[in-house]
Amino acid sequence: MRQALLVVDVQPCFDPPSWLIEEVGQLAAAMPSVATVERHDEAITPFERQLGWKPAPDDASLVRTDALFVKHGYLPPPEAIRHLRGIGVDRVLVCGIQADTCVLAAGFALFDAGLHPTLLRWLTVGSSLDRSGALGERLWRHHFGAVIGSRKELMAGPAHQ
Structure with missing residues (x-):
């Protein structure tokens, strides 16, 4: 099975833990990898008007990947999905920031594109609603099933998942 890594919104405005940046970076260097970065444009997505919060207009990914795609909203842009296909x-x-929102939205986009989304649980953190990411993991399991809990499990291969 040919696979790639999608790194969702590991960027300064979401204040990711340093261990996440380091470990995701190591994995991204070992396989084809793509990152998304959320940027604010109120004309496209009304974060500030509806939620009273907004991501930075010029944030950059903290993880080096083979390709980077800017998004305005929860979903990865169609160009990122086309690239992966x-x-x-x-x-x-899939790993990154906000397991119960942006990471989950990436799972839906990948699933709808006919790809097999698989959550890397140990490399994903939740939103302010649930920093543990447990809610996002439960939703992911319900909708897509495939969750890998550790690097050891990932290295064991698809037969063990």
Whole structure:
């Protein structure tokens, strides 16, 4: 099974823990990888008007990947999905920030594109609603099933998941 890594919104405005940046960076260097970064444009997504909060207009990814895609909202941009399909992957390993919102939205976009989204639980943190990410993991399991809990489990291969 050919796979790639999708790193969701590991950027300064979400204040990711340093261990997450380091470990995701190591994994991104070991396989085809793509990152999204959330940027604010109120004309596209009304974060400030509706939620009283907004991401930075110029944040950058804190993880170096093969490709970077800017998004305005919860979903990864269609160009990111096209890129993943274009490199011929079957399974997309997903990690990053906000397990119960942006990471989950990426799972839906990947699923709808015919790809196999797989959550890397140990490399995903939750939103302010649930920093543990447990809510996002439960929703992911319900909708997509595939969750990998550790690096050891990932290295064991698809047969063990």
